[in-house]
Amino acid sequence: MLTALRDSLAERIQARIEALYGVSHTARPEVPPRRELGDLAFPGALQLAREVKKNPRQIGEEIAAGLELPVGVREVRIEGPGFLNFYLDRSTFAAALLRESPIETTSAEGEKIIVEHTNINPNKAAHIGHLRNAVLGDVLVRSLRALGHRVEIQNYIDDTGVQLADVVVGFADLRGMDLATVSALPEPFDYTCWDLYAEVGRWYEDDPARQEFRRKTLHELEAGNGLRADLGRLIARRIVSRHLKTMRRLGVDYDLLTRESAILGLEFFSQAFESLRQAGAIRLETDGKNAGCWVMPLAESSEFAGLEDPDKVIVRSDGTVTYVGKDIAYQLWKFGLLDMDFRYRYWNEEKVWESVLDGVDDHPDFGRAARVINVIDTRQAYLQKVVRAGLERLNHTEEAARSIHFAYEMVALSPAAADQLGQGGATDDGKRLEMSGRKGIGVKADDLLDQLEAKSRDEIAARDAELESQELEERARLIARAALRFFMVKTTTNRVIAFDFDEALSFEGDSGPYLQYSLVRAANICRRLSEEGLDSEVSPQTAAEIPAELWDDDLWELIYQTAEVRDRIEVAAESLELSQIARFALDLAQKFNALYHRHPILQEPDPDRRATRLAATQAFSKALRTLCEIMGLPVPERM
């Protein structure tokens, strides 16, 4: 509706400018900052002033003079320095808005987009930093799907890497446990590993010679056999299972778990390595600090200017492969650039496909994407560049350009949060503290969710002491999920989140529960109307006949803004700045809550007036529900 109006207005303005001045100008109507300045504004007269050598107001007058207004536009005025401000026919617009859905759902087709996110090392419990990744990835997926794109979600499991190796060392060498003993350890297994991982770090520090255990383990993990490999498989599986359960509490799902062991075991890397070698993209160093390593020289590209070491190690001198090496092979596979595929198996308990060495014949098609978006924190920007450089060196420049690093800043602990975790000593006066899996410093995702649910239960019980416990639990879960997800999307991606318990646990103001509460209020109005035997819904026909003077500016402001949902989602998904969705949702909810107090519906005797207010409520509810769905915030019936 809004888009169509804007386009037809732009066309007419462009034609006027062409006719008047013989200039071709791209007219871009925008939304004025205050509604009394109109609903759409055209600032082009200001830009044309120099070119046409007239003052902008005069240009505005001239354009407006012969302009035929499209249906739905009531009036045009020249205001300020020379803005053309257009005023819409409010009832017509409202009727159209009630008729259509906030985002026209097109069926998913066309080019496939792979979104890779979460990617937690399978050696410890998920912490709140991982949650930022998972939530951003998930919201991106939901946005893209809502816009009609075909999306495949992959979660990369680094089950042959150093971090897993360290926990294997912890069980095998530090604790002296065998497979059966580790297998019998009780849940929460990821919490046990969290502590053990930190312990191993200290154990290495006490005697650096112990790092030999890590090397040995890494080799066995890559080779895939021996006690250490068995332990690795067991630990990774138990941990991933825990991660998936944590993510499910948040409503985050995956299509495919891509396991690093399969990339190695199925010779993906060997093929990628061979191509890189033949293309001259990597070379074997014979002396210097990288002697015995296969490295990718980066010195010649300006993108990598100023590196201390201009060469990136792809294969270590002991023959094991670095993460970037494996990631290049993985990225090639994602685009279908390796002439090989994974084998796949369905992981029944966790309801997800995973890549394996030996799988089933009947499985969905994975990979072969046209675009790949990797959700990875900004500290790994350099490595993502190296992956792209790898594709470029193999002459896959198109695919390199379609490899998008969705970068976001990390989550750190506020000084207060560090104190509460007993890490107060780790912060130097008032500075935030970076989380560290290696040191065991961080807020575990499940702990935070537990706290959020406990607080939700308290809040609900305080409002309704009679509520049965099952219903209470259910509501608490929905509120906790919304609080946490919204907390993670509301901040812009290039800002470090200084995690603070009070803030994260707040259900007021800029919060997920605030949005939920607004929707519950809107729903309550409709329910009460039905109970009173009144119309609980306004039809588009009724809306179209609302007398113009009943549209108070604040009611109109809300309904007009709900028309922007699709635009906002599109801009957010394209710019990868998903916080815009959160801000928009908050803005709508704040406006609605203000109206809620100013314009009561149930007590309003005049049916036209009631219809006007209800139409705004309806449009709001539809819009915010859509936004919540895209952010993954569930909407409870009651709170």
Add this chain to the structure above:
RNA sequence: GCGGCUGUAGCUCAGCUGGAUAGAGCGGGAGCUUCCUAAGCUCUAGGUCGGGGGUUCGAGUCCUCCCAGCCGCACCA
């Protein structure tokens, strides 16, 4: 040293491709509940948008220099 990010109200942060009077939440002060759930609303105080220079009709937004903080530049990821 090189690269990236950040600096806006007491605190946490918005401010979309430069545009009309710089906003929100929290916190502070004053109020609102026989009336659709107060997880709410209204009013109020609080700002040389880190600093200097520049570009232009117009700069929180673009360019440049400087200051401060954080993060990268591993045979970890």
